[in-house]
Amino acid sequence: MLRIGLTGGIGSGKSTVSALLAERGALVVDADLIAREVLEPGTPGLEAVVTEFGPEVLTSEGALDRAALAGIVFADAAARGRLDAIVHPLVRRRSAELIAAAPADAVVVNDVPLLVETGQAGSYDLVLVVEADPGTRVARLIGRGLSEADARARIAAQASDQQRRAVADVVLDNSGTPDQLAEQVERFWRERVAPAVG
Known part of the structure; x- marks a missing residue:
């Protein structure tokens, strides 16, 4: 088994790279x-998140209100740390x-946005990083509905x-065209x- 850790900042294009790797059999x-x-x-x-952050992080239907939770944790590093302490062990276990x-x-590709932040780089045979220039990333996030301030x-x-x-073992630059990334x-x-898996 070849284990690849795939990471990159929000808006860098990890999902596109994941899809391209899946097309090749990963x-x-x-x-x-x-x-x-x-x-x-x-x-x-979810029960642990509600216990930690209160019922205001739930929608009226009882699902997680991601926007409400994001508003709390992206404005407060300590709150983000408390959320990470709940979610990261569950994600790693699954x-x-x-x-x-x-x-x-x-060929297993772990798409882990916070691979560096959580100290997991040593867990993989190869670490693949996707980059894009900050302006491109901000524009992509605005296109997903975030404000410029939230994106930044x-x-x-x-x-x-x-x-x-x-x-990183390999860095891919996703500031160009989709064809350039695919290449x-x-x-x-x-x-x-291919050489690693024969």
Whole structure:
């Protein structure tokens, strides 16, 4: 099994890279999707979040109000730390279950936005970092409905490009066109993944 840690800042294009790797046969374990799963209504994760942050982080239907929670944790590093202490262990446990169920010769891509922040770089055979210039990332986040201020706050709350590069085996630049990114993924697969898995 080849384990690849995929990371990059919000708006860098990790999801696009994940999809391109999945097209080539990788099993993608997406930490963001798992984080949603472990905070679904009725889960111990959501119960713990409500205990920590209060019922105002719930919608009227009893689901997590992500915007309300984001408003709390992106404005307060201590609050973000309390949330991370609840969510990260649940995500790691569920990720481990998914990986344990994979074939022994699988190429497993862990899409982990906070790989650097959570000190997980050493857990992987290869660390793949996706970068895009800050202006491009802000524009992408505004396109997803965030204000410019919120976009910049979320970028600032994460590790820097320099911190990610320090743990990277390979860095992909996603400031250009989709075709340019696809070419870089193809080269990564050909030069780093294929030789490792035979």
